Amino acid sequence: MSSLVVESPGLLTTVQDLGRPGFGPIGVSPSGAADPVALRLGNLLVGNEAGAAALEMTLLGGRFVFPEGAAIALTGADFGATINAQPVEMWAAHRLLPGTKLTLGPTRNFARSYLAVAGGVQVAPFLGSASTHLLSGLGGYEGRALRKGDVLQIGSVDKKAPERKVSQTVLYLLKPRRVLRVTEGPQIEQFSEEDKQTFFHGTFRVSEASDRMGLRMEGHALVSNLSGEMITEGLPLGAIQVTASGQPIVLFVEQQTAGGYPKIANVIGVDLHRVGQLRPRVEIRFERTSLAVARSLWIEQERLLNSPGQIFI
Amino acid sequence: MRFCAASDQAMLVYLGEEIGLPAHERVLKLLRLLQKEPPDWVRNLHPAYTSLLVTFDAGRVGHAEVEATLRKLEQRVTATRRPKSRTVEIPVCYGGEFGPDLEEVARIHGRKTSEVIELHTSRTYHAYFLGFAPGFAYLGDVPREIATPRLETPRKKVPRGSVGIAGRQTAVYPFATPGGWRLIGRTPVAVFRRERKPMELISIGDQVKFRPITREEFRKLESA
Numbered sequence: 431m432s433s434l435v436v437e438s439p440g441l442l443t444t445v446q447d448l449g450r451p452g453f454g455p456i457g458v459s460p461s462g463a464a465d466p467v468a469l470r471l472g473n474l475l476v477g478n479e480a481g482a483a484a485l486e487m488t489l490l491g492g493r494f495v496f497p498e499g500a501a502i503a504l505t506g507a508d509f510g511a512t513i514n515a516q517p518v519e520m521w522a523a524h525r526l527l528p529g530t531k532l533t534l535g536p537t538r539n540f541a542r543s544y545l546a547v548a549g550g551v552q553v554a555p556f557l558g559s560a561s562t563h564l565l566s567g568l569g570g571y572e573g574r575a576l577r578k579g580d581v582l583q584i585g586s587v588d589k590k591a592p593e594r595k596v597s598q599t600v601l602y603l604l605k606p607r608r609v610l611r612v613t614e615g616p617q618i619e620q621f622s623e624e625d626k627q628t629f630f631h632g633t634f635r636v637s638e639a640s641d642r643m644g645l646r647m648e649g650h651a652l653v654s655n656l657s658g659e660m661i662t663e664g665l666p667l668g669a670i671q672v673t674a675s676g677q678p679i680v681l682f683v684e685q686q687t688a689g690g691y692p693k694i695a696n697v698i699g700v701d702l703h704r705v706g707q708l709r710p711r712v713e714i715r716f717e718r719t720s721l722a723v724a725r726s727l728w729i730e731q732e733r734l735l736n737s738p739g740q741i742f743i
Numbered sequence: 744m745r746f747c748a749a750s751d752q753a754m755l756v757y758l759g760e761e762i763g764l765p766a767h768e769r770v771l772k773l774l775r776l777l778q779k780e781p782p783d784w785v786r787n788l789h790p791a792y793t794s795l796l797v798t799f800d801a802g803r804v805g806h807a808e809v810e811a812t813l814r815k816l817e818q819r820v821t822a823t824r825r826p827k828s829r830t831v832e833i834p835v836c837y838g839g840e841f842g843p844d845l846e847e848v849a850r851i852h853g854r855k856t857s858e859v860i861e862l863h864t865s866r867t868y869h870a871y872f873l874g875f876a877p878g879f880a881y882l883g884d885v886p887r888e889i890a891t892p893r894l895e896t897p898r899k900k901v902p903r904g905s906v907g908i909a910g911r912q913t914a915v916y917p918f919a920t921p922g923g924w925r926l927i928g929r930t931p932v933a934v935f936r937r938e939r940k941p942m943e944l945i946s947i948g949d950q951v952k953f954r955p956i957t958r959e960e961f962r963k964l965e966s967a
Binding site: 451456613665668669688689697724 | 747748749750751752753755761762774778786787788789790791792793794795796798801802805806872873874875876877878879880881917918920935937941942943946947
């Protein structure tokens with residue numbers, strides 16, 4: 431076993447994998463990486479299973495030392511990573527010598543960066559997953575964000591990671607978007623025509639008060655349905671509920687599993703990883719699409735992600 | 744049975760239009776059938792008062808196939824016997840720092856706090872489903888005499904173990920989370936513990952009774 435020493439954790443760094451779906455009946459949300467596509471590609475780069483545990487950093491990266499060396503890849507947002515003041519190429523596998531220090535800084539583009547290591551980050555699974563669920567303090571490394579001085583076990587380096595990177599074409603196909611495609615939500619008919627116009631054509635700003643539980647939208651209030659009492663029901667990932675004050679909230683990976691606010695729309699599967707890359711204060715729009723289009727895009731994207739021959743150069 | 748696409752990867756199945764035991768039984772039976780013989784495309788199941796949200800692998804099936812499968816299962820729902828429910832007793836210390844909204848709830852209904860406690864402990868509640876947070880059970884129905892709407896501004900942090908009322912629902916907060924329910928007491932018992940099997944103290948379909956305890960008992964149970 432090798433280790434990873436946290437010299438500085440960054441703003442919010444947690445252990446994540448692809449989450450723990452299947453525990454809705456006991457109220458446990460799946461959690462998992464906010465940008466699962468970046469996590470999968472990072473893992474594949476270093477020769478892991480796509481769903482191995484890695485570190486998810488938010489807006490500001492940390493400083494990590496690898497006393498025994500490691501094979502790593504950085505994916506997702508560009509946090510200006512360096513080793514000995516030399517930039518580290520993103521979306522590529524690197525072998526680090528024993529004692530190497532990896533330094534990341536503030537983001538240069540999007541919200542979340544992933545550090546994948548060969549052999550994965552080793553933590554005791556909770557309900558079959560290494561993902562941290564911050565709200566309940568379950569999973570991950572002691573159920574919390576990493577702190578200075580934490581030492582995490584990682585896979586050993588003798589497993590040779592292939593020297594490869596993700597192709598530009600693939601990065602283009604998977605690139606973040608500020609226009610999120612959505613399908614209509616179960617309660618869309620409870621909203622007025624005017625509210626629907628505002629929602630599908632207006633520009634919203636991602637609130638500072640956004641996190642892994644949900645992204646709050648500022649700029650327009652949807653007011654036609656404020657008394658919209660409804661019976662609490664299950665919430666899918668990416669559901670856009672409208673609260674009593676008229677604020678739309680995109681429910682995200684650590685979301686509550688049930689709620690009683692009406693839902694106007696739902697982010698489609700292929701754009702969920704893009705939600706994970708939205709920074710506070712960016713302006714976004716919602717574009718209506720059909721279930722059929724959403725499904726064919728999903729099948730296409732999964733086919734791509736499951737074809738290593740097409741992903742790497 | 745009414746179907747509604749909740750997302751490109753999720754289907755909502757409504758098994759009733761109002762909160763109550765008839766809808767609950769149908770939800771519970773369909774849930775158990777799906778858990779016993781899960782189709783390989785099921786990713787997650789979220790039961791609620793009158794509905795079941797089924798999330799699925801969109802790479803394998805679409806909404807039409809999901810609906811067809813669930814319709815077939817539904818024919819067996821009526822024939823399925825309701826699973827046996829357990830009775831769970833939860834000790835609660837009411838009022839004071841543990842139940843900061845108890846006096847307000849009493850005031851709203853023009854009652855003494857002791858009457859609110861008596862009414863809250865007077866019945867056996869039904870665990871309709873778990874949701875919101877790990878182990879959070881939606882219990883009902885609270886007697887009309889003490890049914891109280893949520894706080895206008897939710898608390899940023901509700902202490903773990905807090906017992907709250909929202910309308911005719913009551914629940915125990917398993918974790919320190921944000922929350923808008925009126926807090927009338929607190930239990931020293933862990934309602935969700937990862938080292939326990941099952942982790943959740945209250946399961947869907949269980950019968951739940953609250954038992955009033957003193958501060959001394961609270962401390963004793965807390966350190967036990």
